[in-house]
Amino acid sequence: MNATTQTLNAMTPLRVGATTGKVKTLLRWEALLIMVGAIVVYAKLSGHWGMFALLFLVPDLSMLGYLINRSVGAAVYNIGHSYVSPGVLALCGLAMASPLPCSFALIWVAHIGFDRMLGLA
Numbered sequence: 192m193n194a195t196t197q198t199l200n201a202m203t204p205l206r207v208g209a210t211t212g213k214v215k216t217l218l219r220w221e222a223l224l225i226m227v228g229a230i231v232v233y234a235k236l237s238g239h240w241g242m243f244a245l246l247f248l249v250p251d252l253s254m255l256g257y258l259i260n261r262s263v264g265a266a267v268y269n270i271g272h273s274y275v276s277p278g279v280l281a282l283c284g285l286a287m288a289s290p291l292p293c294s295f296a297l298i299w300v301a302h303i304g305f306d307r308m309l310g311l312a
Contacts, residue, residue, distance in 0.1 A: 219308050226304030233297040236290060243298055250302045272303050272312040 210218060233243065253271030257264030270276055277299035284292030306312035 215310075217275065219310065222304045222307035224304075226301050228306060229297045229301040229304060233294065233301070235292065236297070238294050242294070243301075246295065246298045247302055247305075250299055250306075272306060274300065274303060277303070 249272045253268045254264065258268030277296040280292050280299065281296035282297065284290065284294075303312060
């Protein structure tokens with residue numbers, strides 16, 4: 192290994208491919224905006240705040256997949272922290288003209304935005 196390779200390896204972040212700098216900051220602001228937007232829509236739909244508080248951390252139960260193994264845990268966690276899942280739930284609620292799935296989806300989106308704002312998801 193030559194000196195240039197050693198220098199580059201020393202400068203490489205521990206998490207290869209991790210977002211850094213201004214892009215990371217922008218993504219955190221974006222997540223904050225999504226979280227606030229979901230909360231505002233939830234309020235406009237007259238959502239029950241007790242239910243919001245009770246269900247806000249439910250997506251973190253997806254970490255239980257790690258009890259099986261690392262691969263399953265990562266897959267289940269990523270599904271639970273993707274906007275696709277609450278998006279499908281919201282579409283189902285709209286198709287059934289039922290506000291409850293839409294409320295659950297908004298809580299879920301707020302949670303994902305919160306986690307991403309903090310850099311956790």
